[in-house]
Amino acid sequence: MIQRECGVLKTTYEADMGLYPLPIAKWTVSVLAVVFFLVIPLTLHEYYLSVASLVWIAVIGALGLNILVGYTGQVSIGHGAFMSVGAYTAANLANRLGSPWPVNLIAGGLMAALIGAIVGIPSLRIKGLYLAIATLAGQLIIEWTINHVTFISGGVQASIEVARPRLGPIVLSSQRQMYYFLLVFVVLAIVGTLNLMRTRVGRAFIAIRDQDIAAEIIGINIFRYKLLAFAISSFYAGVTGVLYTYFLGIANYEQFQIGVSIDYLAMIIIGGLGSVLGSIFGAIFVTLLPIVIRYVMEAFGGVFFSQQTVLNLIPNLRLMMFGALIIFFLIVEPEGLNRLWRNIRSYFRVWPFAY
Amino acid sequence: MRQFLAIATTLVVAAGSLLTASPSHAQSKSEIVIGLQCDRTGPTQIVGTVLCPGFHDYIALVNSKGGVEGHKIKALEIDHEYKVPPAVESYERHKKEGAVTMAVYGTPHIYALAAKLTEDRIPGTSPGFGSAAAADGIRYPYIFPIAATYWSQGAAAVDFVKKQLGGNLKGKKIAFIFYDNPAGREPIEVLEDLAAKEGFQLKTFAVPPPGVEMGAQVLDIAQRFRADFVIGHLFGGAPQVSIKEFKRVGYPLKKFVSFVWGAGEANIEGAGGFQVAEGYYVMQFAGVGSDYPVLNEIREMYKKQGKEPPKEMASTVFYNRGVLIAALHVEAIRNALKAKPDGKITGEDAKKGFEKISGFTLGGLVPPLKVTPTDHEGGGLVQIWQVHDGKFVKVTDWFAAYQDVVAKHIKESGTKK
Structure with a gap:
């Protein structure tokens, strides 16, 4: 994931199938694991962990969307709605049947997968912008349904309170516990996606993205794989919704409106379509950038303006800088932050010898 | 060029860190922090751009008169664009800064924060919006509509x-x-x-x-x-x-x-x-117009500083609501400080402070609310x-x-x- 070297020097099938072909990659991953599982949660204040938790939730959602948009080439503006499907499924199960969170998590994911596959049916006939509009319709229909069917939404307020997840006798409620809880699923999601793309299914997705007619001719069942892509991607979205619900302690459809779908699309486009690392970069970028900009403004705004003006300026300038930085990064590297990272890496690999 | 850029950035960063580190000058009594969430850029910005200056002006007025029981008040504002994840982030930031009360803004946000507020025992207000059921102080001990639901x-x-x-x-x-x-x-x-x-x-x-x-x-x-x-x-x-x-x-x-x-x-x-x-x-749910003693005091305060009163004051409805929300927070803190003269108040004390608000009208700008441990709405007056x-x-x-x-x-x- 982090490091690759050229040259195919493998002598066994196991070596060929390894997720990390180089020792340095294994080392990097172990160091990252220590940092994220021990150093960060044990040294930082809970506030930073809550921000990290928001990033983790975004990472899982972005990974799921990237499977569909980046790897399979099918656009979806309905992911916010798929998240709400997962969230409400879990919230209803938790409150009506009192089922434990692992059951709710999987059920939420599966329900979202089912709905996602249904919304994905038009993808068999239409592509690109047309498909985007079809999924947009899915988003609006799901939003409307949750908003109006009280059986799902649990009343006109359309919000269902959910008890905190339990792990045996421990109730996970502090930000530190939540951080670990979410981090486990982030690892599962990353490893799952990395491996999915190495399987027959993943290769079929990529074949469909690159040229669907050619893929059909070489024997890929387009119908099955397109719907499978929608289902897997929506499963991730559903899980994201469930995790978000447990993170906040409430399922509320206003957290999953169309703006959320657009935000996630922005994440994977900024991060890099069709790459796992890109999804992670994108999620971090979109979630953290507004916060970082605010800190910078709070520190430096007082130099130029009065305190009242600063308060009014911060949010507006933040929006402008956010937009400007997105454009900047996309002009610098249209293929996203992942490509930028790879360029930097390959530059330093041979540094100081340019050739 | 590169060297120049590097030096310039270092200088700017150094200056910034100095500026952020400076405000710890000597104060006799500790500051009390209120967390304020605003929407100056989202779909309800026509409210936020006027309401939040009203909030700050009232806090500035209280501080210019020596604060509450000798304690200065600090209102930390964070804009959440009417989105839930930034509201969660700003809640945690406020908590880190030691906020004893939170002025939440927006129905989805008070829903999203309800569980956290209760777990962390910090009172949050949802004036004029949010869940009407939160008027029930037994079921939602840390949520205060403090205005008509x-x-x-x-x-x-x-x-x-x-x-x-x-x-x-x-x-x-x-x-x-x-x-x-x-x-x-x-x-x-x-x-x-x-x-x-x-x-x-x-x-x-x-x-x-x-x-x-x-x-x-x-x-x-x-x-x-x-x-x-x-x-x-x-x-x-x-x-x-x-x-x-x-x-x-x-x-x-x-x-x-x-x-x-x-x-x-x-x-x-x-x-x-x-x-x-x-x-x-x-x-x-708040008085309308500019003819209230507290607004005159705010104008006086600006005059003393040699400034014009802010243009937001002309939009009296939302401005006065900002003043009302700030005043009720300050009143809750005042009640809490009276009960605990050592000045080390927590969210729990502020909650009790809210529940003691009664007959506080600010010259007619605030309705004669009576907040009790069971009724967090205070009568639902309009x-x-x-x-x-x-x-x-x-x-x-x-x-x-x-x-x-x-x-x-x-x-x-x-x-x-």
């Missing part, structure tokens, strides 16, 4: 309509036009109950988000349903559109009463000015004002209506699930 607003609206229509609603037709989201639908159950009780015919008209398309609904109300009175419950840019549309179909605006978020000067100006909206009734001759004119004094019906709904929502 949508249920109380609905009850007050029906009572007002009843008086306007001659004291009897039997057989009358009342239309309810609302923004089609959870906050918009919330009052319907109370209105339906009252329809059965008073014998009027209620018809609801949903305006889908983003609330700028309502021509068909308005035409339906005016010409097919022929409503005797209309109750409006719209947010953001929608109230302006509703005034224009009702005007266009020729429906008299003096038969229209709007809930609190369609009631500001900005809403009227957005619809084309006070001349256009002549007759339009609005509901208020005033009705009317657009008349280019300004808002007071029509009724503070009142609350059908409190038995509202109480019944609060109780039912507590036993549900």
Whole structure:
């Protein structure tokens, strides 16, 4: 994931199938694991962990969307709605049947997968912008349904309170516990996606993205794989919704409106379509950038303006800088932050010898 | 060039860290922090850009008079663009900074933070919005609506309509036009109950988000349903559109009463000015106009600093609400400090402070609330004002209506699930 070297020097099938072909990659991953599982949660204040938790939730959602948009080439503006499907499924199960969170998590994911596959049916006939509009319709229909069917939404307020997840006798409620809880699923999601793309299914997705007619001719069942892509991607979205619900302690459809779908699309486009690392970069970028900009403004705004003006300026300038930085990064590297990272890496690999 | 850039960045970063580190100059007593969430850039920015300066001005006024019991107050504002994840982030940031009370802004946000507020024992306010069921202080110990909830607003609206229509609603037709989201639908159950009780015919008209398309609904109300009175419950840019549309179909605006978020000067100006909206009734949970002693004090404070009073003060409805919210937070903190003179108050103390607020009116700007451990709404008082001759004119004094019906709904929502 982090490091690759050229040259195919493998002598066994196991070596060929390894997720990390180089020792340095294994080392990097172990160091990252220590940092994220021990150093960060044990040294930082809970506030930073809550921000990290928001990033983790975004990472899982972005990974799921990237499977569909980046790897399979099918656009979806309905992911916010798929998240709400997962969230409400879990919230209803938790409150009506009192089922434990692992059951709710999987059920939420599966329900979202089912709905996602249904919304994905038009993808068999239409592509690109047309498909985007079809999924947009899915988003609006799901939003409307949750908003109006009280059986799902649990009343006109359309919000269902959910008890905190339990792990045996421990109730996970502090930000530190939540951080670990979410981090486990982030690892599962990353490893799952990395491996999915190495399987027959993943290769079929990529074949469909690159040229669907050619893929059909070489024997890929387009119908099955397109719907499978929608289902897997929506499963991730559903899980994201469930995790978000447990993170906040409430399922509320206003957290999953169309703006959320657009935000996630922005994440994977900024991060890099069709790459796992890109999804992670994108999620971090979109979630953290507004916060970082605010800190910078709070520190430096007082130099130029009065305190009242600063308060009014911060949010507006933040929006402008956010937009400007997105454009900047996309002009610098249209293929996203992942490509930028790879360029930097390959530059330093041979540094100081340019050739 | 590169070297220059590197040096420049280092200098700027160093300057920034110095600036952030500097404010720890000597103070006799510790600062008390209030967490303030705002929406200056999102869909309800016409409220946020005026309400939040009002909040800050009141805090500045309190500090200029020596603070509360000798403690300075610090209001930390974070803008969340009406989005939930930034609201969660700002809540945690405020908690890190040691906020003892949180002024939450927005219905989705108070829902999202309800569990955290209760777990962390920090009182959060949701004035004029949010879950009406949160008036139940036993079930939601750390959530304080501290102003009329949508249920109380609905009850007050029906009572007002009843008086306007001659004291009897039997057989009358009342239309309810609302923004089609959870906050918009919330009052319907109370209105339906009252329809059965008073014998009027209620018809609801949903305006889908983003609330700028309502021509068909308005035409339906005016010409097919022929409503005797209309109750409006719209947010953001929608109230302006509703005034224009009702005007266009020729429906008299003096038969229209709007809930609190369609009631500001900005809403009227957005619809084309006070001349256009002549007759339009609005509901208020804070006093309107600039004729209150506390506002004079704020103007005095600016004059002493040699500055003009801020232009936001001209938009009195939302500005005064900002002052009201700030004043209630300060009052809660004052009560907490009185109970704990050592000044080390926590969220729990502030909660008890809120529950002691009673008869605090700020010269008429704040309704005579009585917040108790069981009633976090404080009575659900509103005033009705009317657009008349280019300004808002007071029509009724503070009142609350059908409190038995509202109480019944609060109780039912507590036993549900």
